[in-house]
Amino acid sequence: MSGLEQMYQQVIIDHARERHGFGLDSPAGARIGESHQVNPVCGDEIRLRVALDGERIAGVTWEGHGCSISQASVSVLHDLIEGTTLDEASELSSAFRALMDLRGDPPDPEIDDMLGDGSAFVGVGRYPARIKCALLGWMALKDALIQAQKETR
Amino acid sequence: MSGLEQMYQQVIIDHARERHGFGLDSPAGARIGESHQVNPVCGDEIRLRVALDGERIAGVTWEGHGCSISQASVSVLHDLIEGTTLDEASELSSAFRALMDLRGDPPDPEIDDMLGDGSAFVGVGRYPARIKCALLGWMALKDALIQAQKETR
Amino acid sequence: MPFRDVRADFPILTREAREGGRLTYLDSAATSHQPADVLRAQEEFVRLHYGAVGRGAHLLAEEATEAFEAARSAVAGFVGAGEGEIVWTGNATAAINLVASGMGAASQGIGGSESRGFALGAGDEIVVTESEHHANIIPWQVLARRTGAALRWIPVDDVGHLVLDGLDSIVNERTKVMAFQHASNVTGLIHPVGRLVDRARAVGALTVLDACQSVPHLPVDFAALGVDFAGFSGHKMLGPTGIGALYGRRGLLDALPPSVYGGSTIKTVTMTETTWLGAPARFEAGSQPVVQAIGLAAAARYLSALGMTQVAAHDERLANRLRTGVSSIEGVRLLGPIGGGSDPVLGLAAFTVEGVHPHDVGQVLDDAGIAVRVGHHCAQPLHARLGAQSSTRASAQVYTSDDDIDRLLEALSGVRRYFAPKGAS
Amino acid sequence: MPFRDVRADFPILTREAREGGRLTYLDSAATSHQPADVLRAQEEFVRLHYGAVGRGAHLLAEEATEAFEAARSAVAGFVGAGEGEIVWTGNATAAINLVASGMGAASQGIGGSESRGFALGAGDEIVVTESEHHANIIPWQVLARRTGAALRWIPVDDVGHLVLDGLDSIVNERTKVMAFQHASNVTGLIHPVGRLVDRARAVGALTVLDACQSVPHLPVDFAALGVDFAGFSGHKMLGPTGIGALYGRRGLLDALPPSVYGGSTIKTVTMTETTWLGAPARFEAGSQPVVQAIGLAAAARYLSALGMTQVAAHDERLANRLRTGVSSIEGVRLLGPIGGGSDPVLGLAAFTVEGVHPHDVGQVLDDAGIAVRVGHHCAQPLHARLGAQSSTRASAQVYTSDDDIDRLLEALSGVRRYFAPKGAS
Numbered sequence A, B: 001m002s003g004l005e006q007m008y009q010q011v012i013i014d015h016a017r018e019r020h021g022f023g024l025d026s027p028a029g030a031r032i033g034e035s036h037q038v039n040p041v042c043g044d045e046i047r048l049r050v051a052l053d054g055e056r057i058a059g060v061t062w063e064g065h066g067c068s069i070s071q072a073s074v075s076v077l078h079d080l081i082e083g084t085t086l087d088e089a090s091e092l093s094s095a096f097r098a099l100m101d102l103r104g105d106p107p108d109p110e111i112d113d114m115l116g117d118g119s120a121f122v123g124v125g126r127y128p129a130r131i132k133c134a135l136l137g138w139m140a141l142k143d144a145l146i147q148a149q150k151e152t153r
Numbered sequence C, D: 001m002p003f004r005d006v007r008a009d010f011p012i013l014t015r016e017a018r019e020g021g022r023l024t025y026l027d028s029a030a031t032s033h034q035p036a037d038v039l040r041a042q043e044e045f046v047r048l049h050y051g052a053v054g055r056g057a058h059l060l061a062e063e064a065t066e067a068f069e070a071a072r073s074a075v076a077g078f079v080g081a082g083e084g085e086i087v088w089t090g091n092a093t094a095a096i097n098l099v100a101s102g103m104g105a106a107s108q109g110i111g112g113s114e115s116r117g118f119a120l121g122a123g124d125e126i127v128v129t130e131s132e133h134h135a136n137i138i139p140w141q142v143l144a145r146r147t148g149a150a151l152r153w154i155p156v157d158d159v160g161h162l163v164l165d166g167l168d169s170i171v172n173e174r175t176k177v178m179a180f181q182h183a184s185n186v187t188g189l190i191h192p193v194g195r196l197v198d199r200a201r202a203v204g205a206l207t208v209l210d211a212c213q214s215v216p217h218l219p220v221d222f223a224a225l226g227v228d229f230a231g232f233s234g235h236k237m238l239g240p241t242g243i244g245a246l247y248g249r250r251g252l253l254d255a256l257p258p259s260v261y262g263g264s265t266i267k268t269v270t271m272t273e274t275t276w277l278g279a280p281a282r283f284e285a286g287s288q289p290v291v292q293a294i295g296l297a298a299a300a301r302y303l304s305a306l307g308m309t310q311v312a313a314h315d316e317r318l319a320n321r322l323r324t325g326v327s328s329i330e331g332v333r334l335l336g337p338i339g340g341g342s343d344p345v346l347g348l349a350a351f352t353v354e355g356v357h358p359h360d361v362g363q364v365l366d367d368a369g370i371a372v373r374v375g376h377h378c379a380q381p382l383h384a385r386l387g388a389q390s391s392t393r394a395s396a397q398v399y400t401s402d403d404d405i406d407r408l409l410e411a412l413s414g415v416r417r418y419f420a421p422k423g424a425s
């Protein structure tokens, strides 16, 4: 498998097209946090919103445009994060970042399991310039969660 | 003769010590022009004053401090220029500048004659960084003559 | 070929591409490579003649100073500048900023009465174009903010040409300075400098030319163009990184106040008062990019030896092959006109591919050994105007061959297929 | 010798002096030479990995970006800086100016509310010292003029030490920023940074350190020194020309407004509005000195391999030999104390020779193959304070040996005789 094939796995191309969680939503009663992130190189943007219900992330929705890697990454993020607790989200976030640092090497089976479709991004690690694309949504998540936690219910 | 000996000929060392024309003077009745020049590398300064009597340069006096080359050069300038006409001064000035461009080669006998003690500066041409020193007074002369000619009597 | 195949002069071009095979470098509008001659000139200087410039009385200082000033003359000669008209800067961006921030300084009274002609205030206007690189927009936005002057701009049409119908109203008696590019790094368009300069002169406005993309590819003579200031970069013209230059008409440069302050720029300094030297010294604060100046002069010599007329002809020919080729691929949109003839363009092509993000386009090309640039190329307003958020750009230099272009075109033809839903292929 | 004889690492040192014979290079405080390792690192990078940084998706762009950022980390590590705390500049002068002009911009409302902490106005004070290089005086003079703030300074005594008796009144609640050098390029004195920082902190003033002469010779840790900003140059620390760096504490750098504007500094640009990235990107407008960054990192590695503690010990030993020697020659006056021990000095000596102008001193030394600097060394106020209009300066680096110093001392002993009236000799 060439580096390119490893990066653009079918599951990534599919997520980029399907964009799970696309369309901002603010469920009533939840604490809402939002973040806007821009990739200055290409002007790609993501606006990501989280809805916190106590310690649980009740909703993750987003808008924006970008390359297939950035779009697919937020789509996968939505699937992974929605419904988790803050602690679980933080763990998933760290695991995804760690995946990027592997430079294309396969992750531990445990991490692989945990990240599910997210493991498909392993090939991105071979392209340092694209890691930023894959992390754009995750940076927005981190920031949005901080905002949400500042909200008094 | 080493480059150094060629530069610091006895006549230069003598002029640097004797400093002909040192001490500013403004004869009554003449058109006076003055210029202040600084060598930014070392802060050396020269203030040179000319007194114009019609087309004739009746007086050249100066003040300032600097290295032996710059001091000797103004001293020689005083001797050469005082009493000449504007045209003669301009010719001498050009001859001195041309001497600097010879990079230490002997000047034509004609120029040699014309410059008198000034010919001793031939060795400075081998040291581009010092040409500025040798020309400091001559730059002041040029500028002062312009000022004097602006004076209405 | 207007000149011999020069590819062998550029050591980096022989290295392998990512997946092995030939490297097809088409990112020269971002930055170009240095020929061995240019590397050698720098190396030899460092190994034999390096010393502090403009200050020492010792042998190395003397040799370094002479080489440094000879480099300035060589570069001046290359762009039609005279003595004292070339100021070294870090890059083209710094060159343009030096004019804008000098005007900002003048507006605050720095530089005294001789700088008053550069001062701006409320009621004055600054004009740029919608086609500019950020380096020729933001400094003027900030200058407007500093001085209360208004920022106006010449718009661009759907294709990318400057719209000059309203020129006389946009550039008017209130206009104090007009900054515009010689050629666009996105559409490749070479703008009608003469027309713009004429109008600026008619209203007494200063002109500042961004010559970053023209100097590497065209014979450029700033005096003949009649601009007041111009900036360009070494690293786009086969020279080193870390150096650029500002051209300024002599009388103007001597009066523009400096905006970076330090050693070698001054006549006298006390704790409370400083007097400045004339140009170029007043702008070159601190130790200079000496080795880079030597390298840039060597690059100018290399280009001159090829002949800038020949370089321009080569560029024009590649422009045609590239832009015709790109625009004829299905689902690919070329930004700017195909151009050529009376609609002159540089040897570059920025484009979008239907349904595929530029980053993804660039990645597929890279996999085929083709280096292109992706993004907004520091021209967001122009991209916005052309209805693209970003694009992929291929760009040529003297070492670019027909074969390079053909490889790009072939790989580009396959990009949409690569990202098409797999069932559909 | 605290380390092996490194002279052979420096190609230029083997060239002949003006009249033949060994070159004794004692002008390193003006600019130092590059070891072969540093040259090689740059050359190899240009030949194999060069491309546009921070923007491309292609292989070379990727490799260049990684090398460029690795160079930043290496240099950061060398001076005790963390991630995002090192900004590349053209030289130390530009680094200091970046802080001063950023404060000027903040004072005009540029940078918005987050930059308000950097704004100055009438009633505020800026403090420098009388010992500063012009690069750390003029930017503050101009900032004072731009903002209406007052410029004050810590005086110097007859010997060259900072007079700290009045420190508490000079640095007071009105003081917004205090800029001072780590070590003097004239007296060689290493100043008590801790004492100055403590006072600045007590009154809430920002500190800006000119570390141009200290970073090449001493182990320097900006975080440990507690300064807010610091600037230094590559070409004085065995690195390339055309690069320097600004250190800034992370929180501060992210809020200081940029003062040079262009590509790679922005999040978004429209024709009327720009939003900036955080540090270091917001300050690095346009294409960067990429190759020079690689070279500077190689220089830092070279120095680290020698060990900065060993480098400092070498420098201290030479300082002693040089300054003791110079001050014991009849008719020669050393500027600054002999120093040593609790009165630390760098390995340099600026001096005047009775009855002989520094230019003439330098010329006689040059004739003996000894390269020194003559002039005011961009410190006119300090020279004025010490009662010298200019001076001759000899300065050391890692490649300087005892033998170099001894040659200088011997030649210097003969200088007065050379210019004495011939009958008297």
Ligand SMILES: Cc1ncc(COP(=O)(O)O)c(C=O)c1O
Pocket: C263, C285, C286, C287, C288, D029, D030, D091, D092, D093, D094, D133, D135, D136, D181, D183, D184, D185, D210, D212, D213, D233, D244, D378
């Ligand atoms: C103490 C000091 N500060 C600042 C500078 C300026 O450094 P640069 O010319 O590299 O900007 C120098 C060197 O000339 C210096 O010695």
Ligand SMILES: Cc1ncc(COP(=O)(O)O)c(C=O)c1O
Pocket: C029, C030, C091, C092, C093, C094, C133, C135, C136, C181, C183, C184, C185, C210, C212, C213, C233, C244, C378, D263, D285, D286, D287, D288
């Ligand atoms: C048209 C144009 N102007 C200005 C620049 C800025 O050049 P530099 O980054 O070398 O300062 C560029 C290149 O990026 C350009 O293409």
